[in-house]
Amino acid sequence: MDQLLSTLRFYATDCNKLTIGNYAGFSKLTAQRIVHRVSCAIASLRPQFLCFPETIEKFNMAQRKFYEIASFPRVKGAMDCTHVRIQSPGGDNSELYRNRKGCFSVNIQAICNTNLELTDIVARWSDLTHDSTVFNNLNRRACFKRRVYGDAVVLVDGCYACKLYLMPPL
Structure with missing residues (x-):
């Protein structure tokens, strides 16, 4: 439990592993190992x-729930990107991860369902990557483009272009 709580504190605060170790009574090296081990377990x-709903039954249920909420047909999920603060990754390309506020962050794209549960997440793009670029370089986009999910659409914000499978606000 101490290891889990220490890792969650590391995630939630802007402190380093030495601070986490001091707080929990671990050395810096032990704190680093704990954060790595718990992160892998999570x-x-x-x-x-x-x-992400892949079967026909789950697919139809997801669309039905969106329709029940807002009478919006064919919706498979809602998608957007957000920036999550990280420590500097170091190296030659670390400045790619510095955002406009001067902090380091990763651009994370997530798709959620009607229960506000994440069904898909991609967390590997630098802060400078535009939201639509993240989506355009994913296998999930290829599935929508090839109509693997039929005529389903994903609700998105105005950062995305209107496509047969993407529905930004009008």
């Missing part, structure tokens, strides 16, 4: 909690 749970 990431291994991804398939259990992050499930």
Whole structure:
């Protein structure tokens, strides 16, 4: 429990591993190992909690729920990007991750369902990457473009272009 709580504190605050170690009674090296181990354990749970509807039954249920809420047909999810603050990644390309506020961050794209549960997440793009560029370089976009999901659409904000499968506000 101490390891989980220390890792969550590391995620939630802007402190370094030395501070986390001092707070929890670990050395800096132990804190680093704990954060790595707990992060891997959390990431291994991804398939259990992050499930994009792929079967026809789940697909139809997702569309039905969006229709029940807003009478909006064919919607499979809602998508947007957000910037999550990170420590400097270091190296020659670290400045690519510095945002307009002077902090380092990663541009993360997420798709959610009607229960506000994440069904898809991509967290590997620098802050300078435009939201539509993130989506245009993903396998998920290729599936929508090839109509793997039929005539489904994803609700997006105005940063995305209007496509057969993307529905920004009018």
